[in-house]
Amino acid sequence: MITLLLLIPIIGSLIILPISDSDKLNNQIKMKQIALTTSLINFFISLFIWYQFDSNTTQYQFVSEFNQLNYCHLHFGIDGISLYFVLLTTFVTPIALLSNYTNITKNLKLFLISFLLLETLQICAFVSLDLLLFYIFFESVLPILFIVIVIFGHGKDRFRSAFLFFLYTLAGSLPMLLCILILLSYIGSTDFQLISLYEISLDSQKILWLGFFVAFAVKTPMYPFIIWLPKAHSDSPLAGSILLAATILKLATYGYLRVLINFLPDATNYFSPLIQVIAIISLIYASFSTIIQQDTKRLIAYSSVCHMAVVVLGLFSNTIQGIEGAILLAIAHGFVSPALFICVGGIIYDRTGTRIINYIRGLVSYMPVFTILFFVFTLANAGIPLTLNFLGEQLSLLGIWQQNPIIAALGATSIVLSAAYSIFLYNRLSYGTYSPHLQPVKDINRREYCLLLSLLVPTFLLGIYPNVILDSLHITTSSLLYILP
Template sequence: MLSALLLIPLIGSLALLPISEESGVTRMKQIALTTSMVNFIVSIVLWGEFDSSSLQYQFVQEFNTLSFCHLNIGIDGISLYFVLLTTFITPLCILSNWDNIKFGMKYFLIAFLLMETLLIAVFVVLDLMLFYIFFESVLIPMFLVVGIWGGSVTRIRASFLLFLYTLAGSLFMLLSIMVIYYNIGSTDFTVVSLSNMSLDAQKVLWLGFFLSLAVKSPMVPFHIWLPRAHAEAPLGASILLAALFLKLATYGYLRILITMLPDATSYFSPLVQTMAVVTLIYSSLATLRQTDFKALVAYSSIGHMAIVILGLFSNTIVGIEGAIALSIAHGVISPAMFALVGGVLYDVHHTRTIRYYRGLAVYMPVFVAMFFITTAFNMAVPLSLNWVGEALSLAGIFQKSPIIGVLGASSIVLSACYSIFLFNRLSFGAYSQYLSFTTDISRREFMLVLPMLLVALIFGIMPNVIFTDLHVAVTQLLYAVEPVADLTNIEAAVDALGGK
C-alpha cells in the first residue's frame, strides 16, 4: 500500500505529459486534482488498517537493488501522520492555484505531484542514505516553482536563497551519513539505532545532522530564506512550504537525533533549547514589525516551530507527543492563513502591504469570520489542535527546565499580539480608500480553507485519536518497550516500560 502512495502521483504526472496546454488546461487540472484525491483516499485506508499497538514498522516493503542502499519502506505511529498530512495538503495546493497560473500549468501541476511522491518517500524510507536523497530532492521542484511562478521580480533571489541555504546545510548531513556507513557498514535505521557509538562519536555526528535540520526548521540564524521564499512563492508553494517543508526537520529530529544519537541529544539539549527560545522571541518580535502579510505569517511559523523544537527536546513523552500534535496543527492552520491573506486578498487587490487594508468586514463578512477563526486557532485557543500541541509541548519542557518553559510560554502573549494586530487592522474600521469594491470569498476559496479548519477543530476536540497512534512509537524513543499480550491496555503498556 505504501508503494501505491508513491506511485499514484507519478502515474498522474505521466498522464499529464501528452496533454496540450492550448486546449487541455481544464483537463490537466482535473487529472492532477483527481490523482491527489485518490492518493488521499489510499492514505485514509492505510490509516484505518494501522495497528496502533504494534512495536514494529508496518506495511514494510523491500526493494533491494544496491549493496549500500536498500529501498526499504514502512511506517510507524510517528511517520503515519506526516504521510496523512502530505496527502491531505497536496489536493489543496492544486486547488489553491486553480485560476491564477497563466502559463506552464502542465509543469506546475507535475511539480506538485512529484513533490508529493518525494515528501511521502522522506517519511516512509527506512534508510539514512535514501532519507538524505529524498530530503534534498524535494528542493529541486520547489526551487523551480518559486523561481518560475513566483510573485515578483525578486522571486529568483528567493528561490536561490531557499535552494542554497538548505543545500549547504545538508552537506553536513551527507558527511555524517558517510561516516556512519564507513564505521557501521550500513545506513539502515534499525541497524544504526542498535549500534553502540561512543559519546564523542555521537557528538560529532549529531552536530552534522543538527546543522542540516536547523536550516530546515528554520532556527535563528539560519532562517533568512523562509520569509523571502514564502513572500515570493505562489500560493500553492507557500502552503506546501508551511505545511510540509518545515516538518521535514521535525521528522529528522525524531527519526535521527533522538532515536540514533540519544546520548549526544541529551548532551546538546540545553544548546537546542536556548536556540529555540531565542528563535521564538526573535521571530515573534520580528513578526510584529512586518508590513507584508505573507512575511508576517512566515515569521509566525518560525515561532511555532520553535515551540515544536522545545517539545521535541524536552525528553518527555508529553512534550514529544505535544510537539508532533503542534506540527500537524501548524501544518493545517498556517496554510489556511496563507490561503486567506496570500490567496483571497492578494488575488483581488494585488498587494501584500498591510497598511493598504482596512475595513474588510464591510464587504467581506464571510471572509472576516473565517479569518477570525483561523487567527484564533493560530493563537492556540482552546478547542483547537494548536492549543493541545502547544500546551503539551510547554508542559513537557517545563518538566525538563522550568526557566526554559517560562520563556517558551512567552509565545502565548507574543502570538496574541501579532495575530490580533493583523486581524484588527484588516477587518475593522472605515473601508480603505486604497481598495476597490470587492465581493466576498468565492466558493472555491471557501472549500479550500474549510477542510483545514475542520481538521484543527475535530482533532482539537478529540486529540486522543492522534495520541493513541503516537503513544507506542513515542514511548519507544525514550524507553525500551517489551511486547506484552495486549498493548491496547494502557496499564499493561505502562508496566512494560523499562529504562534503556
C-alpha cells in the same frame, strides 16, 4: 500499499505529460482534473493505511523493498512517527493544487507535475528506512521548489529568494551527508534498524549529532538560519507557500525524531540545553520580527518560525507529553498556517493586488463571511482552547516544564506574543474605514470557502478529540525517551 502511495502521483504526472496545449482551455481543465483526482486518490489510500495501522507495536508496517539492482536498494515502511506526516502530506497536496486552481494559466503542465512529484518525494522522505535514501529525498524537493518559485513566483526579487532558499538548505545539509558517510564507514550500512542496534560512543555521537542538527536547524528554521524562509514565502506562489509551511518544514521535525532522538540519544541528552536556548532565542526574535512586518505573507512566515520553536522545545523535552505535544502542534501548524496563507496571500491578494498591510483596511464592509473565517483561523493561530494548536502548545510546554521550568516560562511567552501579532494583523486588515486605495471587492467564492472549511474542520475536531492521534502515538513516543543513568 506504500508502493501504491508513491506511484500514483507519478502515474498522474505521466498521464498529464502527453496532453497537448492545442486546445488550451479544455486541456487545462483536463490536466487540473487529473492532478486533483490523483492527489485525492492518494489521500484516500493514506486514510486506508491509517485505518489498517496497528498502533500496539513499534515495528515498521507496510514494509516494501526493492533490491534487484546492486546500486539501488529502496526500503520503505511506516511506523507511528511517520504515519501522521504522510497523512498531512496527502491531505495538503490537493489543497495546494486547488489554491492556485484559477490563477495559474501559463506553464500549467509544469506546475501540476511539479506538485505531484513533490508529493511523492516528500512521502518517500517520510517512509524511507535507509538514512542515505532519507537524505536523497530530503534534498530532492529543493530543485523542484526552486523551479516553482522562479517560474510561478511573484515580484522581481523571486530569483534571489529562490537561490537563497536553495543554497541555504543545500549547504546546511552537506554536514548531514558527511555524517551519513561516516556512519556508513562505521557500520557498513545505512539501514535504520541496523543503526539503532549499533552502539556508538558518546564522542562519536556528539560529532554526528552536530552535523545532523545543522541540516535540520536550517530546514526548521531556527535562529540564525531563518533568513531564507520569509523571502521564500513572500515570493513563491500560494501553493508553494502552503506546501512549505505545511510539510516541507515538517521534514526537519521528522528528522529530529527519527535521527537525533532515536539514533543519537546520548548526544541529544548532552546537547538538550543548547537546543532549548536556541529555540527560545528563535521564538522571541521571530515573535518581535512578526509584529513589525508590513507584508502579510512575510508576517505569517515569521509566525511559522515561532510555532516551530515551540515544537522543538517539546521534541527535546524527553517526556511523553512534550514529544506528543510537539507532533500535535506540527500537525496543527500544517492546518492553520496554510489557511492563513490562503487568506492573506490568496483571497486578499487576488482581490486587492497588494500584500502591504497599510493599503488594506475595513474588509469586513464587503467580505463579512471571509472576515469570520479569517478571525477563527487567527484565534487558532494564537492557540485558543478547542483547537489542536492549543493542545500542542500546552503539552509541549508542560513537557519542557518537567525538565527546565525557566525555559518553559520563557517558552510560554509565545502564548502572549502569538496572540499579539495574530490579532494585530486581523484588526488592521478587517476593521476601520474601508481603504481609499482599494476598489470594492467580492466576498469569498465557493472554492475558497471549501478550502478554508477543509482546514477548519480537522483543526477543531482533533482539538476536541485528540485521542484519534494520541492513542497511536503513546507506544512510539515511549520508545524515544532517554533513560537517565
